[in-house]
Amino acid sequence: MTAPSSAPGNPAPITDLSALRIRARRRRQLNIYGLRVLVAVLVLGSWELTTRIGIVDQFFFGQPSGIARQLWIWITEETALGPLWQQVLVTMEETVLGFIVGTVLGVVIGVLLGRNRLLADVFSIYIKAANAIPRVVLGALFAISLGLDIRSKVATAAILVFFVVFFNAFQGVREVERNLIANARILGADDRRLTTEVIIPSALSWIIASLHISFGLALVGAVVGELFGATQGVGELIYSAEHNFNANGVFAGMLLLAAMALLAEAIITALENRLVRWRPPAVGSEVQI
Amino acid sequence: MTPAIELRGVTKRFLTPSGGVYTALRDLNLTVQPGEFCAVVGPTGCGKSTTLALISGLEPASEGEVLVLGKPVHGIAEDIGYVFQTDAVFPWKTVLDNVAAGPRYHGRTTGQARSMAREWISRVGLSGFEDRYPYQLSGGMRKRVALAQSLINEPQILLMDEPFSALDVQTRALMENELLSLWANTRASVVFVTHDLEEAIALADRVFVISAGPGTVKANYPVPLSRPRNVTEIRMQPQFSQIYGEIWNDLRDEVLVSYERQKLSGAA
């Protein structure tokens, strides 16, 4: 304690305590940032070093400086497929469209089946069966049936998103507290009001939780769709780098995808904070990853 | 005069998850006169909440008749307010919108509903908290929201299920007095479920004692204490202890039966 003068029965003023705590927390934050940088330096440094002295073959494993150079070239000049921003934009468009289509379908069908016992009993077996097949493979099917334009990528992304959102919406509807439904009905809510004012808001925390995962899945869907045949996009960029045995190009493409995912994650978190303002702040939110 | 609530020979059975049948209420008779404040006491699990669910129409009776304002209950009855045992205010609505829910469901515009809600929020002493979400309120404040949410519909029947049992003693006495003064202005018929006999006597005109499950009305006692009452002061009156002693004689047996059963099933 920094207040040696305070006698027993005369505790340190509260402001002192909270200032202490804030300072401790800030110190801890700084430590964490420092350690994070250290980890990055260690990993990238040993990668760079081992490829330079030849223990690890940079032809197969790339090299951090090479990846940076590749990105720089893509940004300042252009990629094999045209300007970089265009590739990013194409993939982003496919991802966002697939994400929206999958989410809307997942929420609507999830709420519908969650509210209707008969529908749920009839369709549950088919949905489980559909969920059991590895859905990325459907990308090949979409490439055949929808052609090589944006539609096949959107469809692949949407199908990946759909199942995750669907199961969460369905579960969310099922988990609505009976008490709240009873209260709304006593207060005079009809079926429509019950759905819009109780069921959906209550299921929203489940649905939004699924959006974090599903944007990543939409990105996977778009990239896989591009692998099955495309002329533009970050996935196609990675594919063409791979064709040219350009490991650095593959890594650079991955970095781009990661950046896109992080950006989307930030947007979804902001959306979540707006939509579920009514929730108490999570305990120990600092430990979230 | 038609009674406000009448249960005639009501039996309620539940299907248990294991497929058996559990009789929660058996041959229960209960009558509440218009404007009467009734309390229902009984050991835990004797079917008090179930009785309210039957009156509200949330659950159908297995046998017997449930009449509210002279009419048989089919589905949710109109003109009923229900303060639930566990928190049932909507966590995603602010205090204002929680209280405004009833009028909105009854076809008022949001603007009208909100101005009615402001009025009720001030009546339950929550002015200034209109924009808070339930998680930002204390337990007592949430109960006030629930009370305003029910009363704003001006129900002729008010059902309350152990509404104050989770509150500390001081808050509880405060809320009890406020409930009495709010009720004095509405003159609704009230069924107030509690496991606290003192609370029952302090509030009610009549106390029903329910036997250990399957629940049935063992006895009912009029409480001839004058109104308006102050729940803290009324407990000091000699007449209060006399009534208490009388009812407790009945209730104690049921509580013991229920307790012995729980011990048995706990040991099994």
Ligand SMILES: Nc1ncnc2c1ncn2[C@@H]1O[C@H](COP(=O)(O)OP(=O)(O)O)[C@@H](O)[C@H]1O
């Ligand atoms: N939906 C239900 N399904 C099966 N059993 C129930 C159900 N609701 C209540 N019960 C049973 O009925 C009995 C009475 O319950 P309840 O009315 O909640 O008691 P109380 O409110 O007096 O404590 C309890 O034994 C409870 O387990």
Ligand SMILES: [Mg+2]
């Ligand atoms: Mg109960």
